Amino acid sequence: MPSALQDALRAPAFIRRLFSQFPLVTHPVDPPPMCVEDFQPSATRQHSINHTLYSFTDSTDSSIASFNPTCLKWQTYLKIRNIPFKTQPSNNHASPSGSLPFLTISSQSDRTSQIIPSPKLAKWIEEHAVGSVNTVDTDDGDYRAFSSLVEGAVRDAWLYALYIDPENLSSLTIPKYTAQISLWPISQILGSQMRQAAIDAIRKSSTSTLPTATDIYERAIEAFSALSILLSGDTWFFGASEAGMFDAEVFAYTHLLLNLEIGGSGREVVEGLRGFGNLVEHEERIRRRWF
């Protein structure tokens, strides 16, 4: 039946013949609207770079570190793997998955672009980057345990220091994340939404009640201590001869904790981290080479 219905709905032959005559004239297509870069002096444009990492950042220059750990992790890893890209200041609304970062690959020939969301980024990099000598197995039990230490204890401390501590919320987080719309009261409304999201995220990882700042920071310092022992005297984690994903992951937090001027209660965790000399050197090593 469907085919009979389709036949019935199909335009009669004379209509199709008529339609094929139109439009009578086809003009060339028009250029798309200009972007911020087009307004800048011609010397600073980077049109030759086709990969763009949409992330929480202030700059289109990929050597300026993102102020968001997840974005910075991928930014660092793309740099480690020698993939040329530019960054695009953006926000979660832009992302098909609801969160940043994501990579777009545009093709100059037909002006189209492809989106790689962050969960698929590792696979994409593996397929498109030059092979790396870092062969650390990311499915290994130890690797996963240390990774969850970073994404658990360290991340909770980061969220507490930057979003829940009122001093850093108003001096760092709100200005950075609402730069697009830094107007009262909108930035304050967005700030309180971010704060609530951080509280929910910490609750999710630590069950029921919100732990105190001291609890959270102590757990983070314990985690740094474990990471420091893991790194010991090596250049890169897991004794690899070149930086890898885990180095990027740790750097994302250590770099931001050490380099953002974190005040308030957050100073506690920053001071704790400074106590682990090899982690501080590891941060400096990556920063000097890629940023």
Place this chain on the structure above:
Amino acid sequence: MAAGGSGDVFDILKDAGSPDTIAAQRAAQKAHDEEISVKAQRRAAEAIQEHSSQPVYFDSITVLGAPRTRRSFFEKLVKPALDRSDQGDFTLKDALRELSKTINGLQHFEIFNQNIPFYIDTPSDYNYDPKTPNNPIPLSAIINVKERSRLLLKSGTDLGNTEGSAYVQGSLRNVFGGAEFLHLSASKGTRTRSAYDATFTTPINSSPLAAIELKGLSTARDNSHSGHTELSKGFIGTVRWATPAYKLKQSISYEGLWRTLTEFNDDTSEAVLRDSGDSMKSAITHLLTRDTRDNPILPSSGTLLRLRNSIAGIGPLKGTVAHWKSEAETALAYPLFKGITVSSSLRGGILYPLVSGDSGPKPSTIADRFHIGGANDVRGFQTGGLGPHSGKDSLGGDAFVAGSLGLLFPFPRVGTNSGLRFQAFINGGRLLALERPPDVQDMNIAQGMKYTVSRLLTEAPSLAAGVGIVYGHPVARFELNFCLPIGVRGTYGEEGAERARKGLQFGVGVEFA
């Protein structure tokens, strides 16, 4: 001496202020039905006309039937009539004209029933002295209004431009006894997915010609032609005023809108994605409308001129977008013969980026750019179908022109009163994004805009033509057209191509280009 008031009396006294078109039509309809009453009125009118040059003055004007309306509100309303009478050299004809103006004003507030009878008599203690016929005769005028119900709750379905919606509305009329309105509404629709607004309107100094409107709103709009949803929250304050015949209307408004572009499609293009998230538009807009068309839904004669100028984001306005946006629209309807009318329109606009704060000018965002094309815009194109595109998305442009030329024919046998017409049209437009001249390296806005506008005016527009049926219903206009594109930019499926539409296109709306 008494006269039942209605439009007809004033038609005879030609100088009387003309009631607005709708009221006139209603009056005409009534006259048709109630021939006898018309004859009576005509006799009264003749009697008045005989004595129209009789010197008079207002001894009093009384408004009855308005317990919930403030006295001071009426005092301001009748003041012009009393002042005119106090100046002397005031005849019966002048008195009727002044009363008619007052009543037109009362009708305009929409707080009274539209039928407002009035009576004129001499004060009970007045005795006519036949020896001095040229002494002014005192008049007591009584205006009998009936207040409409204060609370109005309404729910229903609505047809706007290319969308259908369901709504719930509540209105509080005459809130403080001076024709103030409080209006709350919530609606869900096909394109405006949800809209909530609260509006407070008050006349300025009891004038039916000037008002202040304060509005708070929150809407979610599905801009599927550009692959995203636009959320807006904000405030709009408007001062509006008009000339006495309401032909020329003007308004100045301030709007502060927090806009969020979100919920992008999986295949939304990068040119749209980079404008994602929050922006704040803080703008002052001047709107001027001069409309002499006999019927805006299906005009057969008259012209429309609309100029809209808006400045956003500079100096104390703040906001995150800064531009000057200017649009002009003209339309003309002209009756030919046998009910056939020509109708044409021409529109254009530019969006000029301005410098705000210490950062240089920024390129326009998709939410501010012009999008043209659609069933009641440029027919034969999809919504936002003209101008720069990427993938399926309309990116909009910073400068446009659009125009149409059409002929409307009455249906055989049904005549011109039915609102049904056949139409044949050709329409088109050109929408361009601001661009750098090809030989220039660094962006200069003025130079770029000049180049863009020169391209706009010298290159062939995209065109479509068609024939169809039009039905002009008092609330909306319906069109079913068979369209064929004539000139289009890019072939179907090509990156950046315009999106034309071949075959049938259905349009509903209150505004048609």
